[in-house]
Each structure stands twice: as structure tokens, then as C-alpha cells.
Amino acid sequence: MGAIEKKILTKDYLTKSNLPASDYVVNPYVGCPHACKYCYARFMKRFTGHTEAWGDFIDIKYSNKPINLKKLKGKSLFLSSVTDCYNPYESKYGITRNILEQLVDADCRITISTKSDLVVRDIDILKRLPQLKVALSLNTLDEQFRSDMDKGSTVLQRLKAIEQLHEAGIYTVLFMSPIFPYITEWQKIMETTKNIVDEYSEIYIHKDNAYWADLAKTLHEYCEKAQLNYVNFFYHDELVRQKVNKNG
Numbered sequence: 001m002g003a004i005e006k007k008i009l010t011k012d013y014l015t016k017s018n019l020p021a022s023d024y025v026v027n028p029y030v031g032c033p034h035a036c037k038y039c040y041a042r043f044m045k046r047f048t049g050h051t052e053a054w055g056d057f058i059d060i061k062y063s064n065k066p067i068n069l070k071k072l073k074g075k076s077l078f079l080s081s082v083t084d085c086y087n088p089y090e091s092k093y094g095i096t097r098n099i100l101e102q103l104v105d106a107d108c109r110i111t112i113s114t115k116s117d118l119v120v121r122d123i124d125i126l127k128r129l130p131q132l133k134v135a136l137s138l139n140t141l142d143e144q145f146r147s148d149m150d151k152g153s154t155v156l157q158r159l160k161a162i163e164q165l166h167e168a169g170i171y172t173v174l175f176m177s178p179i180f181p182y183i184t185e186w187q188k189i190m191e192t193t194k195n196i197v198d199e200y201s202e203i204y205i206h207k208d209n210a211y212w213a214d215l216a217k218t219l220h221e222y223c224e225k226a227q228l229n230y231v232n233f234f235y236h237d238e239l240v241r242q243k244v245n246k247n248g
Ligand code: SF4
Pocket: 032, 033, 034, 035, 036, 038, 039, 040, 041, 081, 082, 083, 084, 115, 150
């Protein structure tokens, strides 16, 4: 570990979300020691008062208020959008575990996304969340490239974690993001994991739509042939627009 740690009090763990597939998000920490080079959440730093680099600080969020489960009825919830809820500090503080314990009786769809195999520690609770999907984020099988890009678990640890979750009866997702054009070997990743992943979600925001349209077509043909379920979130902006229009 080695980041600057600070405990902070939050009024409410639930935050309303504009993400296409979730009504609420929970971010148990501020900052993220996984320090991915491509991290989209670095903008958060300017709201924190921290002077350290992204990845070198972590605020641990405590709350005196129980999560309002009524608010979540029939909704979707995502952990986490601007941190990794299973970053290494979770093994010390257990904030995510405590939040999940509170969510056991919630009537809502929950998605957890992580780059860490620490998630398997909580299989006992995860099994008690009936509307749960757990996504392991992986965009390469090349361990050297992976370790250049992030400080999460190794490729092998993530693959092992998906397998353990799947064997425990938990709905697993492979979250392939970002896709590095001409580097991410998406087909190899899918072939490696197709027996232990229940759904594929691929998310990326990129201006070069021709590349993504082509990839989407190939992906569709491949998935149809291999009888794999997948969700295409390539056009994230468009999905957000559709959601805003739908909700007025
Ligand atoms: S795990 Fe997610 S939030 Fe954490 S540094 Fe990587 S991209 Fe950013």
C-alpha cells in the first residue's frame, strides 16, 4: 500500500447517477490506488483538496446513517464509478463489505466492478444478493502490459477470481475496458473466459466510430456463432442521451 490515508464522514453512501445502466452509485472511497494510466476518474482529485498524485491518496468514507433501502426499491445500483471498491485498502477497512451487508435486504439490481481478486473474500455475502452481477475488469492477457497500465490484481488472479465467483453461483461479467485499438486481444480474452463469464460488457468512449462500428459487427458475428450473451456499450454518450430523454 503506501497511499496517504484519511478517514472522512459522508452523509449518505448513495449518489444519484447519470450512468446509462445505473440509477445510483456507491463509492466507498475517494481516490484509487490502482492508479490506472487511463483512469477516467482522475478529475475527482480537484474536488478533494489533495495535492498528491492520483493513486497516492485514499479517503476512507464512513457514514453514521444506514443506507435507505426504500430509495433503492426497483432501482439499479453500481459499485463503484470513481474508485475501485476492492482497492487494497478494503482489506484493512472493510467499508465495501459493510455496505454489502446492509444491501442484503435491498430490492434492487446491483453491479460490482473491480480489478481486484479481493472480491472473492466476500463470496459469503455476495451469494445473499439475489440480483447481483460481479464484473472483473480485464483488457489484456499480457501481464507485462497489464502491470504497465494498472496496479490492480494480475491477469491470472482476475481470471481465477472470475472462476471462483462463477463456481459459487454468482453471475459474472467480463468488463473489457478500455479496449486499446490493435492491442486488446478481445477474441482471445473471450475464448479464455467464455465458460466462466455469464455476460460480456464492453465499454469505451472514442471518437473513431468507424473502428468501433467494425469491431461491433465482428463482435456480434462472433458472439452469435459462439452463443455468448453480450451488451454493447460502445456508444456510451448515445446511451446516456437515450436515458435522459426517457426520464424527461
Ligand atoms: S480501478 Fe477504476 S477508478 Fe481505480 S484507477 Fe483504475 S480506472 Fe480509475
